[in-house]
Amino acid sequence: MSDKASQARTAILKVLSELEGHPAGAARISERLASCGVTLQPRTVRFYLLQLDREGLTSFISRRKGRMITPAGREELGRANVLEKVGFVQAKVDTLSYRMSLNVESGDGELITNVALLKNQDISRAFAELKPVFERNLGMGDRLCIVPSSASFAGHTIPGGYTGIGTICSVTLNGVLLAAGIPITSRFGGLVEMRSNRPVRFTELIEYAGTTADPLEMYIRAGMTRVRECVKTGNGIIGASFREIPSLAMDQASLIFKKMEKLDLGGVLTIGRPGQPLLDVPVAEGRTGFVVMGGLNPIAAIMEAGIACTFGSLSGLEPYTRFARLAVIFRHYMNSLR
Amino acid sequence: MSDKASQARTAILKVLSELEGHPAGAARISERLASCGVTLQPRTVRFYLLQLDREGLTSFISRRKGRMITPAGREELGRANVLEKVGFVQAKVDTLSYRMSLNVESGDGELITNVALLKNQDISRAFAELKPVFERNLGMGDRLCIVPSSASFAGHTIPGGYTGIGTICSVTLNGVLLAAGIPITSRFGGLVEMRSNRPVRFTELIEYAGTTADPLEMYIRAGMTRVRECVKTGNGIIGASFREIPSLAMDQASLIFKKMEKLDLGGVLTIGRPGQPLLDVPVAEGRTGFVVMGGLNPIAAIMEAGIACTFGSLSGLEPYTRFARLAVIFRHYMNSLR
DNA sequence: ATTAAAGACGGCAAAAATGCCGTAATAAGT
DNA sequence: ACTTATTACGGCATTTTTGCCGTCTTTAAT
Numbered sequence: 001m002s003d004k005a006s007q008a009r010t011a012i013l014k015v016l017s018e019l020e021g022h023p024a025g026a027a028r029i030s031e032r033l034a035s036c037g038v039t040l041q042p043r044t045v046r047f048y049l050l051q052l053d054r055e056g057l058t059s060f061i062s063r064r065k066g067r068m069i070t071p072a073g074r075e076e077l078g079r080a081n082v083l084e085k086v087g088f089v090q091a092k093v094d095t096l097s098y099r100m101s102l103n104v105e106s107g108d109g110e111l112i113t114n115v116a117l118l119k120n121q122d123i124s125r126a127f128a129e130l131k132p133v134f135e136r137n138l139g140m141g142d143r144l145c146i147v148p149s150s151a152s153f154a155g156h157t158i159p160g161g162y163t164g165i166g167t168i169c170s171v172t173l174n175g176v177l178l179a180a181g182i183p184i185t186s187r188f189g190g191l192v193e194m195r196s197n198r199p200v201r202f203t204e205l206i207e208y209a210g211t212t213a214d215p216l217e218m219y220i221r222a223g224m225t226r227v228r229e230c231v232k233t234g235n236g237i238i239g240a241s242f243r244e245i246p247s248l249a250m251d252q253a254s255l256i257f258k259k260m261e262k263l264d265l266g267g268v269l270t271i272g273r274p275g276q277p278l279l280d281v282p283v284a285e286g287r288t289g290f291v292v293m294g295g296l297n298p299i300a301a302i303m304e305a306g307i308a309c310t311f312g313s314l315s316g317l318e319p320y321t322r323f324a325r326l327a328v329i330f331r332h333y334m335n336s337l338r
Numbered sequence: 339m340s341d342k343a344s345q346a347r348t349a350i351l352k353v354l355s356e357l358e359g360h361p362a363g364a365a366r367i368s369e370r371l372a373s374c375g376v377t378l379q380p381r382t383v384r385f386y387l388l389q390l391d392r393e394g395l396t397s398f399i400s401r402r403k404g405r406m407i408t409p410a411g412r413e414e415l416g417r418a419n420v421l422e423k424v425g426f427v428q429a430k431v432d433t434l435s436y437r438m439s440l441n442v443e444s445g446d447g448e449l450i451t452n453v454a455l456l457k458n459q460d461i462s463r464a465f466a467e468l469k470p471v472f473e474r475n476l477g478m479g480d481r482l483c484i485v486p487s488s489a490s491f492a493g494h495t496i497p498g499g500y501t502g503i504g505t506i507c508s509v510t511l512n513g514v515l516l517a518a519g520i521p522i523t524s525r526f527g528g529l530v531e532m533r534s535n536r537p538v539r540f541t542e543l544i545e546y547a548g549t550t551a552d553p554l555e556m557y558i559r560a561g562m563t564r565v566r567e568c569v570k571t572g573n574g575i576i577g578a579s580f581r582e583i584p585s586l587a588m589d590q591a592s593l594i595f596k597k598m599e600k601l602d603l604g605g606v607l608t609i610g611r612p613g614q615p616l617l618d619v620p621v622a623e624g625r626t627g628f629v630v631m632g633g634l635n636p637i638a639a640i641m642e643a644g645i646a647c648t649f650g651s652l653s654g655l656e657p658y659t660r661f662a663r664l665a666v667i668f669r670h671y672m673n674s675l676r
Numbered sequence: 677a678t679t680a681a682a683g684a685c686g687g688c689a690a691a692a693a694t695g696c697c698g699t700a701a702t703a704a705g706t
Numbered sequence: 707a708c709t710t711a712t713t714a715c716g717g718c719a720t721t722t723t724t725g726c727c728g729t730c731t732t733t734a735a736t
Binding site: 047 | 732
């Protein structure tokens with residue numbers, strides 16, 4: 001058995017093992033594989049599944065349900081060094097995507113957040129920075145959550161003297177689409193050059209499949225964004241993420257985007273045409289690309305203003321109801337000062 | 339013709355076109371393709387070359403020399419949107435690798451540099467930071483170049499009030515190996531955790547093939563390094579780069595590494611064993627991985643010390659003779675102060 | 677219940693990618 | 707000039723992938 005075949009088999013086992021007992025068919029497996037860098041057509045997956053079945057590593061459940069991994073299969077997976085076979089980076093990214101699997105749905109539920117920590121005394125200044133960013137729709141959605149000291153948020157407790165700002169992470173969108181059965185692939189995180197409030201092109205890109213750290217986080221820390229400038233003049237550089245879905249699912253996706261906007265969760269910057277490159281980024285035949293705002297753009301503005309601030313993306317889950325529109329928060333905050 | 343085949347053909351044409359009139363055989367082309375993300379065996383390359391020959395896009399030169407691209411081929415390449423076919427990111431990375439093609443050789447020649455700009459008044463402090471970094475061998479080589487205001491370096495002129503510090507870029511090593519006919523692939527840039535002055539593992543990685551910006555540069559700007567700590571305690575986080583060569587060439591490479599050390603250009607942190615993972619990073623069958631110090635580590639230390647400093651990697655070429663050992667520079671500098 | 681629709685299988689064969697290997701053209705050494 | 711080593715080619719056969727398509731289940735709707 002060639003090196004390649006063995007990698008394919010291992011990867012298939014791995015996908016099945018992550019499905020937690022749910023059986024899956026070749027099509028689903030193929031999608032999953034694609035999102036972690038292994039491209040195999042469904043037919044090819046079936047080809048390998050047949051082998052694996054015969055070796056007792058997977059078992060055929062039913063014509064409708066597909067296959068499951070067997071205990072022997074799990075054992076085999078343990079023996080095979082997945083990192084070695086499927087690729088180290090992919091593996092790390094996998095855990096990352098795993099974290100983004102939970103999600104909201106049309107009405108409520110929990111969504112994925114980013115958290116930034118600021119010293120209490122910097123909050124007023126931070127607000128002043130945040131407001132125009134949201135007004136210009138450069139963030140993901142239009143809601144955020146202010147967390148006072150010693151309250152807890154997304155599983156963390158805010159330390160004394162600090163205030164937390166929870167923003168909505170753009171992978172929430174992935175969760176929503178996934179829940180609707182649309183297989184979405186995050187391809188790149190990058191910096192988009194804006195001119196007259198419109199995206200022109202990506203000036204930098206990092207493939208999600210080829211990195212262990214969230215690209216947008218890196219760009220912001222590295223001080224490569226120009227969110228404030230974009231707010232002021234309409235020209236600047238903001239964080240964004242390039243994603244792809246099957247062109248067939250585009251109509252359905254558009255509907256979902258609209259629904260999200262109604263929840264103040266809109267964040268789609270621009271949508272490409274089927275199979276056509278978008279902002280110079282090519283997409284595969286049969287797929288459509290679109291660009292989503294970086295959920296951290298508001299935080300980037302704070303950093304750019306020189307306000308000390310620590311932050312992290314994909315921090316955890318919080319119910320939708322905990323987030324409020326900036327205007328509302330602002331009013332509350334003003335009242336609390338009185 | 340499938341999408342994949344057309345990509346393969348375009349990629350082959352692209353490689354040939356970059357060879358500037360020199361003919362090449364399938365083996366060489368295959369190597370080049372590999373280093374920009376397209377994996378095709380030499381036989382497969384020949385398969386496509388045959389097609390291209392028939393279509394007049396390439397021409398057979400001789401049994402010994404291989405093929406060249408024809409004017410028609412170049413035209414075709416112009417028509418085909420290379421970015422679209424071969425991948426946007428790859429293309430950007432290509433230009434980057436292209437820049438690293440020139441190099442030193444056993445005695446002298448030009449090498450590839452990074453440049454940092456500091457305010458004149460910060461120079462003394464910067465020296466104090468640089469010294470221990472080089473003493474601990476955390477930089478690439480043991481030489482650097484101090485460039486006074488308005489002098490020029492690597493094609494740039496240092497602005498008034500500033501001093502430039504030129505360090506040796508670790509891609510110089512690629513150039514040297516390449517010149518010796520060893521095909522080397524840069525796989526990842528990342529952060530290595532050091533304990534007791536020994537590398538333990540990569541804490542972060544970014545694939546060179548999947549990014550438009552130099553990963554190490556990003557990590558340093560993002561403030562994710564701990565070079566000073568490593569200098570002081572032997573434990574810390576430094577920038578490094580993971581590269582691979584064919585296992586067969588390892589002996590030859592070791593010799594070259596030794597020669598480079600004699601020129602104070604040593605920078606190899608650790609070398610793996612054939613086909614074995616190194617610091618948890620797996621390598622392909624028949625290849626050997628090794629880790630090279632980030633040429634920017636000394637600059638990272640300066641940044642960590644809070645000294646304002648702008649810098650860039652792969653800034654340009656400078657003759658070896660322009661670099662001197664830190665001790666020598668230090669002495670000169672002291673004299674100049676008198 | 678009965679029927680229709682969706683999803684999954686695997687046989688068969690075509691398309692792609694390679695492995696093996698004998699032959700040809702050079703380069704280098706004697 | 708002659709021999710040897712090196713490098714590249716392309717024919718042929720194999721191995722991998724993948725497309726096409728008829729069949730079988732299961733779910734959902736009538």
